[in-house]
Amino acid sequence: MTTQDLVLQIRKKKSFLCIGLDTDLEKIPPHLLQTEDPIFEFNKAIIDATNHLCVAYKPNIAFYEAYGIQGWKSLERTIDYLNGKYPEQFTIADAKRGDIGNTSTRYAKAFFEDLNFDSITIAPYMGKDSIEPFLSFENKHTILLALTSNIGAFDFQTKKIDGRELYKEVLQTSKSYQGGQKLMYVVGATKAEYLAEIREIIPENFLLVPGVGAQGGSLQEVCKFGITSDIGLMINSSRGIIYASRGTDFAEAAKKRASDLQGQMQKEMESRDLL
Amino acid sequence: MTTQDLVLQIRKKKSFLCIGLDTDLEKIPPHLLQTEDPIFEFNKAIIDATNHLCVAYKPNIAFYEAYGIQGWKSLERTIDYLNGKYPEQFTIADAKRGDIGNTSTRYAKAFFEDLNFDSITIAPYMGKDSIEPFLSFENKHTILLALTSNIGAFDFQTKKIDGRELYKEVLQTSKSYQGGQKLMYVVGATKAEYLAEIREIIPENFLLVPGVGAQGGSLQEVCKFGITSDIGLMINSSRGIIYASRGTDFAEAAKKRASDLQGQMQKEMESRDLL
Numbered sequence: 001m002t003t004q005d006l007v008l009q010i011r012k013k014k015s016f017l018c019i020g021l022d023t024d025l026e027k028i029p030p031h032l033l034q035t036e037d038p039i040f041e042f043n044k045a046i047i048d049a050t051n052h053l054c055v056a057y058k059p060n061i062a063f064y065e066a067y068g069i070q071g072w073k074s075l076e077r078t079i080d081y082l083n084g085k086y087p088e089q090f091t092i093a094d095a096k097r098g099d100i101g102n103t104s105t106r107y108a109k110a111f112f113e114d115l116n117f118d119s120i121t122i123a124p125y126m127g128k129d130s131i132e133p134f135l136s137f138e139n140k141h142t143i144l145l146a147l148t149s150n151i152g153a154f155d156f157q158t159k160k161i162d163g164r165e166l167y168k169e170v171l172q173t174s175k176s177y178q179g180g181q182k183l184m185y186v187v188g189a190t191k192a193e194y195l196a197e198i199r200e201i202i203p204e205n206f207l208l209v210p211g212v213g214a215q216g217g218s219l220q221e222v223c224k225f226g227i228t229s230d231i232g233l234m235i236n237s238s239r240g241i242i243y244a245s246r247g248t249d250f251a252e253a254a255k256k257r258a259s260d261l262q263g264q265m266q267k268e269m270e271s272r273d274l275l
Numbered sequence: 276m277t278t279q280d281l282v283l284q285i286r287k288k289k290s291f292l293c294i295g296l297d298t299d300l301e302k303i304p305p306h307l308l309q310t311e312d313p314i315f316e317f318n319k320a321i322i323d324a325t326n327h328l329c330v331a332y333k334p335n336i337a338f339y340e341a342y343g344i345q346g347w348k349s350l351e352r353t354i355d356y357l358n359g360k361y362p363e364q365f366t367i368a369d370a371k372r373g374d375i376g377n378t379s380t381r382y383a384k385a386f387f388e389d390l391n392f393d394s395i396t397i398a399p400y401m402g403k404d405s406i407e408p409f410l411s412f413e414n415k416h417t418i419l420l421a422l423t424s425n426i427g428a429f430d431f432q433t434k435k436i437d438g439r440e441l442y443k444e445v446l447q448t449s450k451s452y453q454g455g456q457k458l459m460y461v462v463g464a465t466k467a468e469y470l471a472e473i474r475e476i477i478p479e480n481f482l483l484v485p486g487v488g489a490q491g492g493s494l495q496e497v498c499k500f501g502i503t504s505d506i507g508l509m510i511n512s513s514r515g516i517i518y519a520s521r522g523t524d525f526a527e528a529a530k531k532r533a534s535d536l537q538g539q540m541q542k543e544m545e546s547r548d549l550l
Binding site: 066073076110 | 390
């Protein structure tokens with residue numbers, strides 16, 4: 001999917017919501033556990049109920065890997081279902097990979113080609129030759145961790161290098177990589193006030209913003225500092241949506257939560273004449 | 276496995292060699308491609324030929340993930356084979372994972388419990404709450420990326436924070452994490468002269484050193500600056516050993532390369548009265 005297609009979908013659906021599929025057998029409704037593939041059945045029901053309200057789905061790969069081969073099968077079925085029935089959805093493999101050259105290429109092929117995800121999240125610590133292999137795939141997107149929404153973000157990401165925080169150094173340096181203008185970035189919503197400074201460095205790039213909802217960020221604040229003329233934002237909610245209910249009404253409850261967020265997003269876009 | 280057990284094995288085998296299982300269908304001997312599981316057959320032959328010369332095996336997880344469910348099965352068979360036949364081997368899942376709290380716990384369970392690896396490599400960018408979940412597993416080991424051996428290491432790792440390089444900040448900060456004294460660290464061999472300064476911060480912790488051989492580092496230099504009274508080093512070689520030959524003699528050729536390195540390691544230990 002191209003970035004233009006993503007922007008078109010956002011305008012069409014009046015939503016820049018991404019739903020995180022952090023699917024956990026201990027948290028899904030118990031009645032699903034009797035099915036052959038509970039993880040897939042859960043994801044399918046969530047996707048069918050919410051796809052008209054969001055533009056992206058983000059399976060967190062750890063949750064699938066934790067179940068070994070069975071988990072990997074559930075992930076394959078989920079992405080195949082999305083690509084087959086809802087090809088307009090932007091798909092994100094939240095894998096946070098990062099390794100050198102030939103190993104990065106391996107990961108890129110696994111997620112971009114074999115599984116056919118539109119994008120993958122990547123960690124920046126190993127620098128240029130760990131990131132560029134991902135950038136060479138056409139119409140595929142690399143989402144680089146910049147400023148995460150967890151407490152550990154203050155250990156290194158906000159430490160200053162020559163007077164500028166490490167995460168800004170990551171933004172600035174990665175811009176110059178081969179294909180770097182296409183990068184998207186993970187920026188946590190708990191630090192919405194940082195978004196103004198981030199937009200000075202990367203005025204147009206898409207940001208994937210976790211931490212609205214469960215992690216306490218404010219949608220209004222994120223839009224105030226981060227929205228662009230092409231929206232430039234995907235805001236993720238995982239647990240707040242998918243675990244809205246543990247009853248047989250879980251998909252309906254997820255739809256309601258997603259609808260609330262979509263409504264707020266529409267309001268933010270309308271108030272700025274962005275639709 | 277405990278760190279003490281690892282030290283015992285090193286002294287017994289007169290070797291601190293780790294063999295990287297970066298197994299690639301395009302590089303293994305063509306005659307293996309006719310077998311049902313070429314990746315496992317290759318690994319098994321390499322392990323059977325070299326296990327008396329090394330103390331650790333390190334499958335690079337990307338190479339297995341790249342083959343989807345089949346690759347995951349080959350990885351499972353490889354670690355099961357190691358744990359069953361050579362339980363004295365220290366096993367490293369070279370996964371370079373890093374994510375927040377509950378997601379890190381997922382990865383830890385997948386690699387420490389389900390696959391039963393002794394250790395895993397982890398990226399530090401997300402800080403404390405992405406690393407501590409791994410440190411709570413008894414007799415399991417977390418190997419944190421500090422200074423990698425690729426060119427991109429200079430993008431961020433060697434940038435200075437308050438006059439000290441980021442990788443040293445990673446060493447210093449991670450020492451204070453809950454369980455941090457048990458951490459091992461990845462330190463690339465191409466910068467052996469940095470090891471003296473690294474040992475000032477972490478005098479005793481084990482270092483996993485890639486980059487000897489294919490990446491050009493010198494074993495002598497690494498020992499000069501990095502060795503401790505309990506050795507404190509595992510030196511990894513991947514391609515230099517496992518792809519020594521593409522013929523039917525590949526396992527024998529790998530054994531010869533491993534034996535050369537073991538001999539050099541024995542010499543380094545003997546010259547320092549460490550055996």
